[in-house]
Amino acid sequence: MKRLALFCALSALLSGSCHRSPQARQPSAAARPSLYEQQVGQQVYQTYCVGCHGERGQADGFNAYNLDPHPRDLSDPVFQKKTSNADLADAIRRGGAGVGLSSLMPPWGHTLDARQIDAVVLYIRTLKRDGTPAP
Numbered sequence: 001m002k003r004l005a006l007f008c009a010l011s012a013l014l015s016g017s018c019h020r021s022p023q024a025r026q027p028s029a030a031a032r033p034s035l036y037e038q039q040v041g042q043q044v045y046q047t048y049c050v051g052c053h054g055e056r057g058q059a060d061g062f063n064a065y066n067l068d069p070h071p072r073d074l075s076d077p078v079f080q081k082k083t084s085n086a087d088l089a090d091a092i093r094r095g096g097a098g099v100g101l102s103s104l105m106p107p108w109g110h111t112l113d114a115r116q117i118d119a120v121v122l123y124i125r126t127l128k129r130d131g132t133p134a135p
Contacts, residue, residue, distance in 0.1 A: 033122040041123025044116050048108060057127035067104050075127040088121045 033041075045053075052067065054060035057074030064071050073079065091099045095107030108117070 033119075037119050037122055038126070040116065041119035041121070044112060044120045045123050048112070049120070052105070057124065058129075067102075069102050069104070071105070072101075074124050075129045077129055080125065080128045085118075085121050085125075088124060089117050092117050092120060 050061055051063045052059075052061045052071040053074050054064065054071075059071045059073040061071065087099075091101065091105070092112070093107065093109035095103070095109075096105035097103035098107055112120070
């Protein structure tokens with residue numbers, strides 16, 4: 001019995017609780033991404049997304065004006081609020097046509113791994129405007 005109590009105490013120290021489910025130990029959706037994740041996301045975004053979505057996600061990349069329809073404004077507060085991280089990741093993975101949008105956005109699921117896609121989603125969340133119109 002003493003060994004079980006010791007084991008439970010050590011487990012509680014390491015995991016935060018002895019009787020939590022594995023899902024309870026997962027970081028919350030509101031958890032701040034690490035600086036490393038943000039940098040990975042920014043690098044991937046700069047490599048694959050900036051040409052169409054623009055430096056700040058405002059659909060003003062150098063190639064945006066050649067596309068019809070134009071790319072999505074990723075910094076739009078309404079878009080940011082209504083779109084889940086899972087939906088963003090799905091659009092990145094499967095491309096526009098894969099999620100019922102424009103086929104001009106390519107699927108990146110064979111190019112980027114899950115970690116890179118998740119990092120880009122986190123980076124896209126940093127592009128949110130404060131609600132005022134873009135310059």
